[in-house]
Amino acid sequence: MFGWVIVGSLPSPSNAVVTPALSLCITEQSLHDSVQKFWASEEVTIERPINPIDEKVEAQFVETHTREPSGRYQVRLPFCSNPLLPPFGDSRLIAERRWLNVERKLRCNESLRSAYHAFMREFIDLGHMSPATTPGTFVIPHFAIQRDSSTSPVRVVFDGSCRDTSGLSLNDRLLTGPSLQKDIAEIVTLFRLAPVAVTCDIEKMFRNVKVDPRDHHVQRVLYRERETDPLVQYEINTLVYGLSSSPFLAQRTLQQLVADEGAEFPLASKAILECCFMDDIAYALSDLQTAKRYKDEMVSLMRRGGFELRKWASNSIELLQDIPAGHQSKLLTLTNESNPSLHILGVVWHPTADHFSYRIAVGPVANTKRSILSQVASIYDPIGWVSPVVFWAKAFLQELWIQGLDWDTPLPPPLLSRWAAYAHQLPQLENVVIPRLCLPPGCDSVQFVGMCDASSLGFGAVVYLRCCVGTQVHMALLKAKTKVAPLKTQTIPRLELCAALLLVKLISSLSYLRSRLAPTAVYLFSDSQVVLAWLRSRPHTLKTYVANRVVTIMEMTDHCEWRHIPTKLNAADCASRGLQPSELVDYSLWWRGPDFLTEPIESWPAGSTEFPQSLPELKPGPPVVVATTTASSSSSSSFLELIGSVSSLERLRRVVAWVSRFCQNARAIPANRSLGRLQVEELERALHLCVRVTQQHYFASELSKLDKRSTLSPALRKLTPFLDSNCLLRVGGRLQHSTLADHSKHPLILPKTAPLSALVCDYYHQITLHGGAQVTQATLQSKFWILSARSLVRKRIHRCLTCYRETVKPTHPQMADLPPARVTQDRVFADTGVDFAGPFLVKENTSRRAREVKAYMCIFVCTRVKAVHIELVGSLSTASYQAALERFVARRGLCRNIFCDQGRNFVGAAREMEEIRAFLQQTEEDVGTFLSTRNVEYRFNPPLSPWMGGLWEAAVKSAKTHLRRITSGRLLTYEEMATLLARVEAVLNSRPLCPLSSTDPHAAPSCLTPGHFLVGGPLIGPPEYNLLGTKDNLLDRWQAVQRASQEFWRSWHKDYLHTLIQRSKWSQHREAPSVGEPVFVYGVQSRPLEWPLGIVEKLLPGADGIPRAADVRTATGSYRRPVAALVPLPK
Template structure:
């Protein structure tokens, strides 16, 4: 595999773990593969499975493959001459392969399109507790017709639950254990008639004649191998479910490829689950090994991981160097991160940085506030469009070096695995939080567990973060995207927990988004309507609540957090402190919904006033400030009359004129100073990088940004003179105001 292809695969895996998929919809090819499996799978008298290779319909013909396999074999032998250790390990692996009956010598001559010779090579995995070297067979090698075996095979669907669901459920059990199936692929036979598609060349010494072998089992390197093996586990679960219902459910749901992560709420149940899994799998010729547990009693009588290796590596990506890996330390029953020290002498090219970012492994999003900073850097790098090995702009390089160097501080984190504590559970609630900034948005889920003794435990379950799109959209829309991400996260992983959740609460600090959610989706323009519709599909309006920004843990995701500070953030790990109190002591929600002029930016009925994200084209249509204000006032009156019983009629009133003027000013300010507005609402001051900093801006009672400072002490001036409204210099509204007062 080329270095570029390797980086591509790492980046693809990085983003795949970031996805939140709520359902599996099989493609036509996946359905055909599944049907082929069901039609051809068999179990022998010894209980072991035999499967067929699922070839595509009307697939291109395979050509000659022997010559490529021969060249690769001779090249491998030349390496053996200079690397005796490699030769020794390689020969040992192949000898064991043969002795276990997983391959056989053949003398038969088969037509090219009815056979395929697999080149092979070594893959090292120094972190493996068993096999440091493994021989991998290359089914992607092209034949003389430029077609490989993988080209003519169906890949098959994913039939197991995703890694995040399994790891999330792993945190619910009090007693847990892990194990993996020894040589799982090689315990499943390939049908006799198709083994000639798995031919290899091999000899232990160049002085010997080359032998042709047929691989008799499912082979790593063939595109359909993972599906065939995992589909056999699912089939085994179906066949044994009447005898072992609980164990078969675990077999179906808690295996990720060949690795098991599961447990139970009591030790007795965990022991029964362990023994039943052993029985079921052994009946199919499958053996569990490398056991690990948070309780030594669960390891009695099984092949445990060596005691010197206390940390279970939870990253399942093969042959990838990790800069940040997630581990389960069974001795303290906690998750820990292991970060490699940064080599400051490394030249930070696009290739080097993207490779390192893609090697970060945080499937549960436990450190999303840290990882979002790296995602933003990744986006900036793509925007530069520099070549893969070119020097990056100084600003991006400096940002990368600082973030990467600080990552080492994550090594001190110890994150409790268990979400439920040790007491008897009386009540379980799910709390989700969403927020956005102009650079990113995110969502996080918390489990609130109340025990019968009155103790309340809250813990972060998982989170997801997203970089804001390159195409600029408004802050309210970004906050809406965060709310959608939250409901997807909750729909996916609340089900994965497999526990009875009494109540679900969804929190946002955006009064605009809460106002949108509180109304029918059809009321809004397309962008908002579609997303509100999705929110309404899985949640009810009564489940949505307002939270202050200072109590919103999702605010930490949207803004990012330094690795040196995330460990100290109780808000991030536990949620707001009032979650530990009785519901009656939670913050009261009075007048949480936003004012009409902010919310109705997206209303279909005011498309004349605003047609898109802070679309100021309405202002550009009028050359008179007076006419602009009056048109806006009549539009707001129409909205008022459509939503209230008491209609306004007759000439416009002074307060309607004032409200219209304020609405227009707010639109302009929101379009130009969105970040400043959010900062002022949160902390009362703008960022040190803001162009408005020297004006000491503040929000008045109407949410307009005004100039602060010492003019407020001038008692001879009225409020508007003491604290003028801030408008951008180059704006149509500013020009209309200037013209108006020049005429006056």
């Protein structure tokens, strides 16, 4: 009717619908991003805080990395755990298309084609890539990068940023991890500190770290060597170039190698941790023998991790003679007469001459803003050695921005001629020679010298290393930075302040050098008198912009000395104005600093000390009127009250020093006032003032007797005290001829009861890391002699909260009386305690391959006679729990009360205990509702009080003991486990409670058991006689049963209850914390130092009036805890 229909499959490379489209989009965003990175490179590197996501990546590496028997490491890829990410899409189609494009490119370039296939063949031959046997999740496109390198002119790079049909790339789904790379400037600077320089390269670093096979499904590539062959999907078995996580994983693997094997190789370990950037290592050593040992250690350590070192280079021919020629850098030949060079971390190094230089790419003169930016960015200067030249170009670029020129608009002739003159001189930078060694051997002392300056164009800072070898002084340029002025016009003093801030950041970035070289001083120079005056002012008197920067500078230059320098001697002046390349090559002021730095420090020019009369950027305010009074002797009590109100000795010193400075400045003329941070001398004078006032108050009579040379008290007579030049009472003693310091030979005398003595003890207890009484007393006696010091030290240590937490133990109140449910007669199981145990693994059936499932034991205990009922529960669910309750009630009768722990007493670390705890909390409401319909009350004990459920805790322990001994690790079926639990129940119900009294002296001894209340006797007792033939009426038999039951309850009252009368522990009455009292809240799973601090809000007394529980408020909320879990603070 409708004609023919063709049916069949249509071959298609993908299910995706391909729609041809043409779109033209012009954007400058990538260019703006490049400009942003260019400006960011001029910022001083500051250590950033740790990101929580980076901590997660680090934790995953620690948990998942493994090592093969050969020593090679295997890692997992750190995937994003964001549940909002869509699943992987189709990536094969785009990878296939891009491979076809690569093939077309290789078809036109035979040398590139040969190198590309050689690279991939090596990849396959080394086992770094193998044919895939299972479908992959992500196929990564790859392409070739041609570079100017002798070892690998062609490198195949894998594009992990290529997006699949989901719109995300593989890199979008991976976490990059923390940056473990050291700053290049730091590595190069460390490379300059010793005579013997050594560099090497880790061969195929990424490809020597294997990836876990579970992650191979996202590392798939398509490849074929001949176009006639079908495309084969391979999986990469190692770290991949182009994945965002690979740099972290490779560098972290090296650090792990050091952690695992580095103890035997200290030199190599230090080099890897401090001087490794990606796969390049540059290290300097003190002598040839140390360098040879370092080379041997580095080779051995790397081989233990499966790495090999190549491209060895050194300025020592003797060292290179021990290295095979094939392992040396191909660019290095020390035997010829030329001056070979090689790039290390982007810097050109000439090993023969042992100096650094620059390599400038010469090209046509740029005539647009785009090409000029490209040429300026090509000048790689991470340390800032040619900062004046780069600053001139940056200022010129800013001028182009102000002109509003487009990226590709030709420059006007005046601007073009200026740039052409600059560009023609750029190749002259290759004449710049920077000696590598900046720390000569035999150096006696070193100092850091920094200079800063600013102009209307911008500001800069430079730091030099000053080394003294005997009478000779060597100067070396260490580091420099420049910044152009912001487009919003700023005053010159503000720009000078920004230059000072840049300088202190530069000094701070050299902290790794300060710890190595231990400079004797740090001198900072500025030619701005206004800035130096601001740095000597109190920040609160300055306007916000200036005050914020002054505070930052003061905080970062705690041990630095600021000085004034004339502008003509300021080496940073050229950095703030810019220089042409030809001017910089021989500009000695920049390369070595002013000449006076090579002279003795005491002969340096003093500089101007005259500050401007009207300082700019001051806050307007009314004049301050200062009134001073003369203190009398009666004010000493007020001073002692001040000492007693301060919590630490250091705080007391600073408070008294600030007050003393205020009083001194109030009497002095403005030119002689002290400004800035407190000096060491001021803090020492403040301490002496506190000691003097204390001695005058407590030793008034002894001081008068000392003046009159009368007989002193016995406590002081043995010390032969004397007054020093500051009128302070010191110990005379017998150590005058010892080599101890004066303050140790003659310590200050303090009384035991003075508040200052307590602060001194606390201070030395803390600086000895909370040491004991002996070490604390020995340390403080190096400066103070406290009468009866030992008892005071012990008292203060007892009041130390940190030490108190470590030594204190929770105390329990007196054991409470037993509740009515334990000591009153009632039906068995009328009041019942319940608990869970498990899980136990059981088999579904008796077959050999039966599946193993979890089962749990629900145990019910009668609170009166300790009768036990055990139910086997198949799962931790409300339905299973209610079913167990139904079975229990059906066989044992309805309960009045059911008691249960809140689950917080399951303190074991096992996951199963945590499951039971969570289950009991979740089912509280459901089971409570289920039982309330039957007039059964469901009661929970307070948290963290397992002793209140001792009956069922003991029953669980006994049941587990029997199970463990019977099963011996064998797996039972569900029915077998239920049967075994019933037998265990019978055994527990046959445990003796107490002996049964009998009037018949010939009767066999017997004991009262829970079974007597359940069935009239022990459940595992001997069989009874057959009494079916006995002719008794039913009434007599019922009366006999009732009589036997009453006999059992009489024995329970007479014999069993008296066994519970004693308190086996906690017999002493302990005073409970009061409402409002601060306490530590005891935590079973936490260390004492982690116990939270809380306030008691309410006490909950028991029936005997003694508080048994309390409501406590902590920083995280309010909780109900037993009094035994509360630890009062020391009185």
